[in-house]
Amino acid sequence: MTKKILLSVFLLPAAMAFAQQYGGMWIPTELNEKEMKDLGMKISAKDIFNPQKASIKDAVVQFNGGCTAEIISPKGLVLTNHHCGFGQIQAHSTVENDLLSNGFWAKNMEQELPNPGVTVDFIADIKEVSNQILEGTDNLTEPELSKKINNNIEIYKNTQKIEPYQTISVKSMYYGNKYYAYTIETYKDVRLVGAPPQSIGKFGSDTDNWVWPRHTGDFSMFRIYADKNNKPAEYSKDNIPYVPKHYLPVSVKDKNENDFTFVFGFPGRTTEYLPAIAVEKIMKEIDPARIAVRDVALKTLDERMRADDATRIKYASKYASVANYWKKWIGEVEGLKKSNAVEKKVMYEGSLVSKNPEIKTTLDQLNKLYNDQAPFALNNAYYSEVIRNAETLMLANLYSNYITAVEAGRMDEKGTTAFKNRLTSFYKDYSAELDAKVTAKLLALYANKTAAQFLPAGFDKYKNEAQNIQTIEEISKNSIITGRAAVNGASLSTDVDKAFSNQDKLIKTLKKDPVYQLFTNIKETYMKTADPQFTSIQTKIDALQKTFMAQQMATDKDRKFFPDANSTLRVTYGKVKGSSPRDAVSYDYQTHLAGVIEKYVPGDYEFDVPKKLIDLYNKKDYGLYKDKTGDVPVGFTATNHTTGGNSGSPALDAYGNLVGLNFDRQWEGTMSDINYDPRFSRNIMVDTKYILFIIDKFADSKWLIDEMKVVK
Template sequence: MKKIILFFLLALSAFPMRADEGMWFLMFIERLNHRDMEKMGLQLTADEIYSINHHSLKDAIVQFNGGCTAEIVSKDGLVLTNHHCGYDAIAELSTAEQNYLKNGFWAKDRKSEMKPSSLFVRFFVRMDDVSKRILSKLNDKMTEAERDKAIAAEIALIEKENNEGGKYTVSVRSFFQGNEFYYFVYQDYKDVRLVGTPPESVGKFGGDTDNWEWPRHTGDFSMFRVYADKDGNPADYSDKNVPLQPKHYLPVSLKGVQENDFAMILGYPGRTNRWMPAGGIEQNVKFAYPAWVEGAKTGMDNMKKYMDQDATIRLMYASKYASTANYWKNRQGMIDALSKFGTAKTKAAQEAKFDKWANKPENKAKYGNVITNINKFYGMTNEKARHDNYLQQLLRTSSYGTIARGIGKQFEAYAKADAKDRAEMKPDMVLMIDEFFKEVYIPAEKDILAAQLHLYATKSTGYKIAPMVETLGAANNNDFKTYVTSAFELSMFSSPERMKAFLEVPNAAMVTGDPLYTLSNDLLTHLAAKSDDIAKAQNDYGAAFRNLVDGLRVSKMAPIKYPDANSTLRLTYGKVRALPADKRNDAKINNYTTMEGMIKKYKAGDEEFDLPARLMELNKKKDYGQYADKAGYMPINFLTDNDITGGNSGSPVLNGKGELIGIAFDGNIEAMAGDVIFDPKLQRTINVDIRYVLWIIDKYAGAKHIVDEMTIVK
């Protein structure tokens, strides 16, 4: 272990880099980053950031519901995250009559806080290096499947050794493409309740138009509370549970930000691909992402026409639409940015240099075929990548695309069970049916499925499509409306009444023979299938990519020295940093936005740019309370140059003292290639100024009792 860490440190010292690039492990902060951070303005010790022996910043940072980040901001377990991170929970708790997404919600007391059906936060306890242990079980003669099996077996042992009888969740993750391994210990709390959320006109101000754009004026935040049993342990929801008393919570600063102020972010970045080969970038830009964009837009268009007709339908599809729209714009931005900056060409030049080193006599045995095998794999799978992305967008936007994998399998199991087991299963089956139809509107589902089948059948021309779709398309000139209408008329999955009737007289053949089940099964089976040639190329690619990363590090040609993000806790640090002057922003320096700038965007009744009347009135009176900047304006958002990605949504932005100054919620579209390559000139993180958050809670919502719960630093 010591040798691995020493090599990591030596490699880093040989390659100086900008301090604002990188997503760093907390356990290495003292050795790798602390000195640079102090020079930039950090006033905390490394032990105050990460410690396993006493409370530290890491104890106030949680992973929120598996896909975002959040922070604890009071001694009673109050949680801040993004509005878009809490969106599912808020939508679930809303009805057409009590629409908390549209109108907002603020709990007047603890008893008024609301529990969504499924929501959890994950606390990080500790991590450690198990690279030597796992790598000792592997050898170069193994296939990738054999290697994966050996790794999985050792991971199972490590997880069992560290979970303390189920008290903790333990996750072993690979880094540097399988060249290093670390385990992470977490504790999950499942009783998490909604405390407050601004109306959608604040939390999503700017909508899709402003998404990924600067200047920005979005109050992207929501608030929850973590509950535990009387001893502070995780517990299922109960009215006997009490607010969690956290090991650490963040003080909140009202001092505001200035250009070049130190800023650090702790969070759970989801996925970066900074080590991706040139062929992978080329495949995404020319094949995968264009299909993703077109498929997502097709799904969105067919959701939207029904969402605009009825408030109940809008709530049904609000979360799915928002998620689809977010990635639709992201992927188009990725295409544009990666093309503009010639990222694939830059990577190809690096790989050509590496290939020369790899084919030197002393390196050839291990590294000689690396680039050849990588490029062979991408050449064989370019058209498949296009095909898979069209099909995946069908499955993501149609509730019936995956029915064979979800509800269908449950119905098969129910039909095959004996009478006793069915009696036990039945209540859960009824609940599952009811939950499914809370997010399904049949006319919309028909149109989504028919449109996506047409797109898939007509655009996935370079790779063989699913057999059933091919047959149906040939018979109907790729017009799937008639077939889809007929399938829904015949399918038991098209109504809750039919599905519940099945529970009374179950028959497995009725499930597997159902037209919607049959179609879904055909799509899923085809997506998972691959030829022997592609399977072999994929095996060779796995080994080649791992050796590429290893060789780049050994040869000291590696363009970066930190591991890709993979939803594990990381720290990134940088500064408050402006973009070039922009006439669209009324701010004196283009690193923040103001309420006056937001008001200028206001469009009465507009879905994206409407604003609450009360907010407009308060602004007219300049009733900003203690939350105004010392220059007199009301701040909304600000920019830093931190290195973040998806999953960092909701992450705390902290000053040098570890005080909360903002909440990260977006990046700028000019740097959309950031998941693949960091651009120090353009890359920015867009954050909600914490003063705007507090102003909304206190002055706009009249929920000062929530602000009073926090430790405010003036």
């Protein structure tokens, strides 16, 4: 942090204190109900979350541990994003039957496709359990504090009476100042019902990702199945559609600017209460490092995917995953700068200190720790991203963990089977030749961007990218990890079982493998020169952040606090609204089908449009799905405070009817994970009219709409 900013922390007047804006990510049992009603909500907090009787929460599920989804019919029909179901759509696709390109629509329940391993989680109840979990923790420090809390959590969970199909998860809130227990019910038979072709579901793809105006029909449909008693069960042909306690009526009413909306889902992670110094480090050092690594990986993958359809299908889901946060981080950096996030934090900290001088000591300590950690944090960012995005090295990391577990006696038959299944799934969508090039380029970046103190001896030889490509290709060709060399008479990429037939020989061969040795050299250097220092300082930062959080809550009596997102069920609310993100630029809150046609580029991988959709547009065959303009609305924006994990979340109106499907944020506001700014922060939703229009008119699947309760 600059000297100027450091000095200004304590010179700014208290009058510059944080001004509370509506929004936030609220625990459903602690809703800001008065403000919601002031903004236009017509239902009560009990209608949203009630563990004693049916409420909206019974229609909202966590989809496959990451996204959100919602139930929209009495027969367990589930709506989520296309990008949330993308992995399942891809898994059912082949070059001959490309569901990604062609879409998929079951014409009856018998045609719905099973997805082994996919789950949905319902939240049956939420209770604050801070007193039980924090009992006996006064004056404890790490590692004793964590041990005591973990012990208290286990005691609490073991004393609760739950059904056999339920589990309890205890989550920390406010950096460990409070704890909440979640009773979870997991359903394991989830079948694919329908998905538009990616020319609709991913329309705009990379160019439009995180961008408004948006014209993407980002939705897919699944169905939950249960046993004959409506309880969770593994997949069986004898299972029947799940009957929900509540399902969402689907509204096709027109939307108007300033209409009240709320979004119900499982936001992944936010850090709204960091000190200014932390935000500055993210903006100037950490995010730029992550962006640089992914930029190299994406350009290399894209070049090959454009030239080869088989590679495109193999890498489609992975490419989208890598690109998602790459673009998000770019927007985050720009948004933090544009919204003066660091300066705002500085002002707020100044106002806190004026009310409570003890906070100055906490901030001084945090400033020192973040500056001490900075070189190690930067290396952590580069190292983590290189290992994650160079699949060859990521594979070596998996095998390294496997060997460690075997040698420590922690790898039983069940664990080995699970590991082999994971490998089989991975190699199915892996190109060793392509990733050799990715790895070569990322090693060059790592060698050139990383301080010498963090690099293995002799690592300078990897600074030349062109030379690397030859070197890594040779290493890759002679590696059993890449599947290009054999072990136990088989390739790991084609016959995992045979390759694992002699475990001792496999491990001995792995340890001599050139890819394994390259990875081990990088990892051991990182673990020696950076990780212990990074982790040690982070432990101290975490402890002080807990103190800082408690001090904020105790000092700022005018602010209503909500906990940072941590993948638990939350409610956020706001209004339908357009935006003016830049000088002389204004965006309407609604896009239409006409905009899809305006962006149409025949044959383009991002902006092609199916002929049938063009025909529907030309005929104006819109049915009840047009709005007051005479066109079909496609997407809309609002001021709901969302993040990753809210993908697929229901956007609801003042009465609790489904009006949209959350899928993205406006690029200028992606910094809302760190600094929510109502001037720029907009969530992006697919309009329910467009979803029903595609199902009915495009997919000829009105049987699905007949299941729903459509509010006209």
